[in-house]
Amino acid sequence: MWSRSAEQVVSRLIAELPEGLAAETRSHAERLKALPIGWSMWAGYFLRANGEVVVVGEDEDHPEADTTHTERSHVLRALVWGSERYPELRQLLPARGPGAVDCRCRAIPLFAEGKVLCPECGGLGWLP
Numbered sequence: 071m072w073s074r075s076a077e078q079v080v081s082r083l084i085a086e087l088p089e090g091l092a093a094e095t096r097s098h099a100e101r102l103k104a105l106p107i108g109w110s111m112w113a114g115y116f117l118r119a120n121g122e123v124v125v126v127g128e129d130e131d132h133p134e135a136d137t138t139h140t141e142r143s144h145v146l147r148a149l150v151w152g153s154e155r156y157p158e159l160r161q162l163l164p165a166r167g168p169g170a171v172d173c174r175c176r177a178i179p180l181f182a183e184g185k186v187l188c189p190e191c192g193g194l195g196w197l198p
Contacts, residue, residue, distance in 0.1 A: 091106065105117045
């Protein structure tokens with residue numbers, strides 16, 4: 071799923087981090103060498119150039135711990151969510167193939183409106 075061009079896009083975005091980032095976000099981004107994607111109620115999500123998704127504070131019992139994910143669903147969610155802030159990430163999303171089917175999340179308003187990203191399709195709205 072992760073290509074050399076994807077690595078180049080994310081590396082460039084990391085090198086060009088926006089000036090207006092919150093100090094905590096910038097600190098994590100620099101420490102992790104990763105692109106800040108966003109924050110949930112308690113955790114921060116970052117994307118590394120190699121396609122890893124690093125979550126800061128995912129474990130409520132150990133908020134100082136980082137958790138690294140490489141599963142397709144985590145990467146897709148990071149790309150979908152991150153493309154709101156960094157439109158260049160849209161080019162890294164997979165194209166919907168001819169055999170793809172709508173994800174059942176499309177019938178649930180929170181998912182259909184993009185307010186919550188589906189753990190099954192990653193926020194694409196379809197499954198291969």
